[in-house]
Amino acid sequence: MKCDAKVLSFPVGQGMARLTCSRCSLAELCLPDHLAGADLARMEQLVERSKPNRPGQHLYRAGDAFNEIFAIRSGCYKSYLIDENGEEKVIDFHLPSEIVGFDAIHGGVHVSNCIALDIGSVCTLKFSEVSDLARHIPALQNRLFDIMSHRIQDLEIVRGNHGADQRFALFLESLSRRYSRRGYSAHEFTLAMSRKDIANYLQLASETVSRVLHRMKSQGIVATRRKQIQLLNPEALHLIAMHGW
Amino acid sequence: MKCDAKVLSFPVGQGMARLTCSRCSLAELCLPDHLAGADLARMEQLVERSKPNRPGQHLYRAGDAFNEIFAIRSGCYKSYLIDENGEEKVIDFHLPSEIVGFDAIHGGVHVSNCIALDIGSVCTLKFSEVSDLARHIPALQNRLFDIMSHRIQDLEIVRGNHGADQRFALFLESLSRRYSRRGYSAHEFTLAMSRKDIANYLQLASETVSRVLHRMKSQGIVATRRKQIQLLNPEALHLIAMHGW
DNA sequence: CGGCAAATTGACTCCACTCAAAGGAGGTGG
């Protein structure tokens, strides 16, 4: 269990600053958005920075007691369910600054699983402390409602009966948008998840994802090398995302 | 526009009680669950009872400013989107005690539409007032988080790549469960929505819904007369819901 | 009764799944 978690959590003075929300580049996309001054300071005291997760490590599993929510600091995480037949169902992928765990407030027990797809780290917050604090800081309460509302919006809007190409194009556009908002390139990024995971998420067979990708590559819309993907023709991609092939 | 809304909202003394949360049979499924005494009284003051909605009347439309959430008192409502091609996409159906509007907190503007499918009525609550009050009543804040979390859970879990029969069976079971919790029969209820709406919601063609229904009727699993449906063999229905046909 | 919309039924098509096999990438141990 030897790892440099301590170094990350409590860096040793000089040069490297302590990682606080106020210094975090993701703060404005994350929980403390619209918080400042004393409010931000109080909020920061609730944050516990965990040691990095290795690929395959779980943040939580279905059945675990719900106590905390997690703000993703780095890496890519996957939420999934195991259905009554033992089949895995990918719910969503999560990128830095996104917050996971809200689906477990109701019932007090996690219903989904969350696993790291690559090396990544999260900030951990006891939900009871966050909600207590929210009663004293309206902006924080608003922020919590806003995040959950946003999640509901996303889930409601995703529902849609599209063809395979359209679904995949929408998926790429979603990733592109989210990456670029976080300061990464909108046109070249890493697909941290396997084709199988993508397929499962999009409710397609993994072979179909391969074929879609092949079609898009042959038309010069995207290029791939290993897990890297480039969007060479975002306009064409957008057309597919809108009106199918 | 002549209707007896007034009678429903402000009944005239004798016999019929004023409709307050404390006297509402749906209270424990609705927003004021776990509230009592003075807290419940303060909460009730925020509630505004609207006049009944006629079929086809909108509670809100996409683009409307978001100010209030609605607790459904009676009737069946439908949430839907209009996509970029002008196609309607049914998000969900809502039964009494369910609360709609949470998806509009983020952005402050409604993204979905909500329409009455039959005669029904709702309680209206200004969200800003509710959230202000929630800061003083922890149980109310918890309740709000709980309801939104529950909604997220439901939306996450529904995602699934099933066959037509399985999807329809799951739909019937969901309605059955919800109706029975509300004191209605679990085995006989009204499908307030059209076949087209059901099909749209389940992401099927309406013809497919007809065929599924035909198959189930011919096997004695359900019976229909007009919009009424009876579940004659819930066990068989459950098998279909679990493992497909 | 008449007219219109919703629901059903039938015939045909097509897209995505399944099954199957080959090609690559990464990891392990000798």
Place this chain on the structure above:
DNA sequence: CCACCTCCTTTGAGTGGAGTCAATTTGCCG
């Protein structure tokens, strides 16, 4: 360092289930 193994990905061929188109029946409301 290479051989081997395994898992992931890609590619191909054939099938099936749901969609589409079209015609008919049923129910609804004036």
